[in-house]
Amino acid sequence: MLRKTTRTNNHIDDETLDRIDAWWRAANYLSVGQIYLLDNPLLREPLSAEHIKPRLLGHWGTCPGLNFIYAHLNRTIVERDADMIYICGPGHGGPAMVAASWLEGTYSEVYSHVGEDEDGLRALFRQFSFPGGVPSHVAPETPGSIHEGGELGYALSHAYGAALDNPDLVVAAVIGDGEAETGPLATSWHSNKFINPATDGAVLPILHLNGYKIANPALLARIPREELESLLIGYGHKPYWFEAGFDDEKPHDVHRRFAALLDDILDEITTLQREAREGTSTTRPNWPMIVFKTPKGWTGPQTVDGLPVENTWRSHQVPMGGVRGNDEYTALLESWMRSYRPEELFDSAGALRAEIARLNPAGTRRMSANPHANGGVLSRDLKLPDFRDYAVDVPEPGGVNAEATRVLGGWLGDVVRANPANFRIFGPDETISNRLKATVDAGGKAWNAEMLPTDEHLSVDGRVIEMLSEHQCQGWLEGYLLTGRHGIFNSYEAFIHIVDAMFNQHAKWLKVTRHIPWRAPIPSLNYLLSSHVWRQDHNGFSHQDPGFIDHVVNKKADIIRVYLPPDANTLLSTYDHCLRSHDYVNVVVSGKQEQPQWLSVDDAIAHCTRGIGIWEWASTDGGNVDPDVVLGCAGDVPTVETLAAVELLLKYFPDLKIRVVNVVDLMRLQDSKEHPHGLPDSEFDALFTTDRPVIFAYHGYPWLIHRLTYRRTNHGNIHVRGYKEEGTTTTPFDMVMLNDLDRYHLVIDAIDRVPRLGRRAAGVRQDMVDARLRARQYTREYGEDIPAVRDWVWPGLPTSTG
């Protein structure tokens, strides 16, 4: 728990204030240097054209505020031995965060070519927003960061995700007033209703109210102060207002005010946590937060070309461009940089002066070196109960029915129990609907708002977190993973597109960290998508979209994995695998409805290990290399329809040589050169033949299968059925009929492509057309699927049953 300071607020000595101010000036100097300079980093000679970057790309405006806060947090960390990380919400605060980590020595530790000397400074400046260098925003390359700038909106979600189950951690989360306009950020303030002050860490939100975005004022800076305070109180916070930089208050006085405020606030956090931990308070705290109102581009040029710059949107990016070769601008830049008095900040070698460096915390207390911000180093594997103990007993394929996600839930419930502070389940309000109730029974649902006697499962200790915001679920989970813990996000399939952009950012983060040796691998991001496209009986068309898979497979192959387990035991095996993996995004799609089970747990393990395979028990080609037709399937509903089609085909054509290939791991379809899980052509050909017709029943949009297989030998013969955006409010079987994925249509597809069936085929074809028509009519009449479908049971192959 955060210590209280031993000082009283009015006794921060002048020496400390001097040190804070010097550290701040140094960070500001380094921020400006990164944006502008190629050389002459210490201004040891007059600034001239060759010292200045030809292209000026970066964002100055937010940096001085970020640096100011960082400097002050450092004092409190040292005094309290605080365990603290810094989330930099303002998108383009890169120069500030890089500057801080250089000043703390961390940058040079992880990047030895950027040493703590003049050469290192030169390299530091040059690399910023420069080809082969570092981006202009906070990025995976930035030590101390778990939060990439760019898209904006997730600073608080990430902060709270990091704080969960980290009782000693304080997450200082700076929120840009631009970012604050986004939807995800606007709702993420409510995260405080899901924090347990006894067992979670604290988040200190700092709203950086500096007034401007790229080309517009920030909204929250243009409503009355009382209105903004009311908003923040409404979000459940106790806002503290800090304003500086708008008058000629002396730096000492400014620093003294902020230092005192920070001490008060951190003491308040300590008090709130102590009361909760000692049991003297059980109410939700109104956590303190800071409105930090300072000018955009604080300490930068006041005017350029006669136009105001500081405290306007003109400070947002580069206050004056085209400096190289412009004497006036060059002089302005030089005087701006010299205003920080670099000669007082750096020693003769170019290192930060030791006196100033005393502000830095030591070792892993430095926010730039805090292990929580490189969560892999803290990560502990999950204790996973043996999933075979939770499996459905499947004496023979199709012999029993089960709800796959309910079976998974049983196992996950015990995963929750076995990993009390290391595993969480996130969802928007669908965990029970998705039939994972056992996890709620095991761990309760996190809730720290009012509770009523009629409520069930709610608990301030809950391990399942549900808020009706997919953004929050994703953001919290990312924060939890990035700090080394494990989790699952369960969602209806259609609505997971809400976080498409967030998935992008996380996948890109993972891709980049693969090439950063000091970043330790983190647990994978696991999706469980249920209530999927095929089972939206009353929700209908608006809830039908299997396209998240398409979105995911656009990302780097070494990051993404997609699984479509056909039944409960394969789902168990798949998830066991996912929860052991690192640095992936695992997308698992599984229905929740009762349906036939195909594989015993041992068979499921074998099938999932291969990821794709021939189901001999459903095939009649006897291992023959030349089946008449291959029926491929991926997904639970397509698998049922495929097996039902096998039964029909054999009823009409008992001698038909059918091969059934089921795909669990979708990436097996790709070439091994394209994806690490890909099959070599020879193995693909062995499964799908080089010249036989393939009828492939797929869970999602059919063209994805073509995209994955278009270079395969037999691609010209692969005929795919899947979701083609046809749907309405109807029964499950009517849905597959609407999209031509039903058993009858698969039979038609097959017989249309097996020439040797000759004229017998025509009659069967008509039977199938009639069967579809009857099924539709029955459904319209009775509102249910035909009994033949509802009660369908896989009969086994004729040879094995008769």
Add this chain to the structure above:
Amino acid sequence: MLRKTTRTNNHIDDETLDRIDAWWRAANYLSVGQIYLLDNPLLREPLSAEHIKPRLLGHWGTCPGLNFIYAHLNRTIVERDADMIYICGPGHGGPAMVAASWLEGTYSEVYSHVGEDEDGLRALFRQFSFPGGVPSHVAPETPGSIHEGGELGYALSHAYGAALDNPDLVVAAVIGDGEAETGPLATSWHSNKFINPATDGAVLPILHLNGYKIANPALLARIPREELESLLIGYGHKPYWFEAGFDDEKPHDVHRRFAALLDDILDEITTLQREAREGTSTTRPNWPMIVFKTPKGWTGPQTVDGLPVENTWRSHQVPMGGVRGNDEYTALLESWMRSYRPEELFDSAGALRAEIARLNPAGTRRMSANPHANGGVLSRDLKLPDFRDYAVDVPEPGGVNAEATRVLGGWLGDVVRANPANFRIFGPDETISNRLKATVDAGGKAWNAEMLPTDEHLSVDGRVIEMLSEHQCQGWLEGYLLTGRHGIFNSYEAFIHIVDAMFNQHAKWLKVTRHIPWRAPIPSLNYLLSSHVWRQDHNGFSHQDPGFIDHVVNKKADIIRVYLPPDANTLLSTYDHCLRSHDYVNVVVSGKQEQPQWLSVDDAIAHCTRGIGIWEWASTDGGNVDPDVVLGCAGDVPTVETLAAVELLLKYFPDLKIRVVNVVDLMRLQDSKEHPHGLPDSEFDALFTTDRPVIFAYHGYPWLIHRLTYRRTNHGNIHVRGYKEEGTTTTPFDMVMLNDLDRYHLVIDAIDRVPRLGRRAAGVRQDMVDARLRARQYTREYGEDIPAVRDWVWPGLPTSTG
């Protein structure tokens, strides 16, 4: 403008209150009937199994509140002759909205098989959440709706979009307390800072605080009342609290209280609008809003199986399932339905009694028949200035440079001027960055928060609306389009994924409305995606993602259009086309940077009309059917690289027969059977040949081109280059090199595939490899692209120049 009521608040007579109560009971009765009954709609005989649906699918909990509000709004509409629409935010309020439109007669007008009699009621009940019927949430099929239930989060954005430039309209927007937890909804409260009370209509937000989601309490219902009020005040509203249903207050008294409150609030809206319109107030109003706190499932069963139901989450969906064949439940259902006293509500034929029907407004004043909710009927075409007057003069291909979006902006500025209340531009803060500043100059930026003297372009009248929330931009624009007006959403390409899910819902809405004869076509949703994947010089990897196109093409072909104009004049021509279209989603991707211009405006029109074509001026096959190689390109940057590759190829192989095919309309690549814009195979073959190598340089993920063309004759020879998720902070040319889309690599790709070049090819190949290496080294050294690329100018074909 909304009239003030002529009555005083305390003089709503008992007869009116009776009528409101009866109408409410009727709506509740119809809501329950839809969920449960197949037959016996008026309970003229005792309820028995065959009257009850076999599968009970629907949501009761929110309906009584929605019905209550609807009934009361109807009184005010009649009294004030108000022009009002109803946005039903609660996702599954379908039964309520359908009930209301049936009670108002609208339903029977547009669906004659659902008449105002017993047969009609039977059909109404049966169709709900039934195969071939209507979904359980509000949908395009629901008269009076512009807002589909399902995903949740956009009720207020849609409401404000509808209110913009509709000064006489009042949009009553009911927000579910579940929906209120979403990010988009949480920020959409701030929409009030973009409303001009003088020229826009009013939105009346009604927060339906009934406490529960699927399986959890709603957050805003579990924070103290003062905290919630503080939040809403912080959002800029004046909240009015209305609470009912938690005690035994008499219905009359409840209705009297709400009626009086509504009168007060509508009067207040009138006053605020009058003050703004008469110029007596220029400050942003704190618009009134209502917190409507009533029990979930109000008037429904109190308990089922001994467990509380009303006012718990157990009321959210079907309060008791499995009614058919369960005598106890059947009796409970019957007594529940009879509690509404249907015999007092419907006449002997089954129609709503005339006395009660007097509550209904007349004709188009009925919210279910208000033309704003079927915006196409009100829509007026845009006055479009002749875009040829804004075109770049391109005397010869490549002869001049221009910034495409800036040129477009010039024309759009005049579109803004010519269509003062019929056209808006939406963007998250990037309109000027995307070089559309002329639109801001023409129309200003909407802003009704504090303004400072240093601000530029801000105006309460602004026609460009910018808020840093893509959700808001999309939601507002959808609301604006659905009410018949026109608009554009401009965004950075990478971040448009933020609205993937919203695009889905809108595209699905359009798909469904195509089959609803009474829905008039609405103007298309137009995206302009700039600052695209290839030009993220300092933002780098995190801002690179061209996958929105992939997402879009998964939707129905007759809804979506994707354009990649290669230069300014083609962009102009494309956008002129888009702004004239209806019921589409048009995605237009165009860079903003200066680059060579290829086509005169007449050539651009011809090219865009075809959508795809051979650029003879860049081809050397002389119309020969057998070029050595076809170079295809789609997108501005790929087009530049392709033409530069042509120059290089001809330098080395002057006799090479090259054909350049440029694609503006991406859907032309698909088969005409797959997409209305698709090319028949014969035409595709005529362009791309049946057997020559095709090197295709594409703006986005390369596999999309394969997906679009995999059935084409020559697909096996199509080799695609595009973005393959490789990037960093670097220069534009380095970016294309990282992804092998650069001119040198295209040359390598071409010569590798033209066998007749023989051993000459090897040397050229090495030259290209060396050129790439030199370019990379230069970039790393100087931070800029090599001069040969920066200064590159298309020289024309050797024959034409020499």
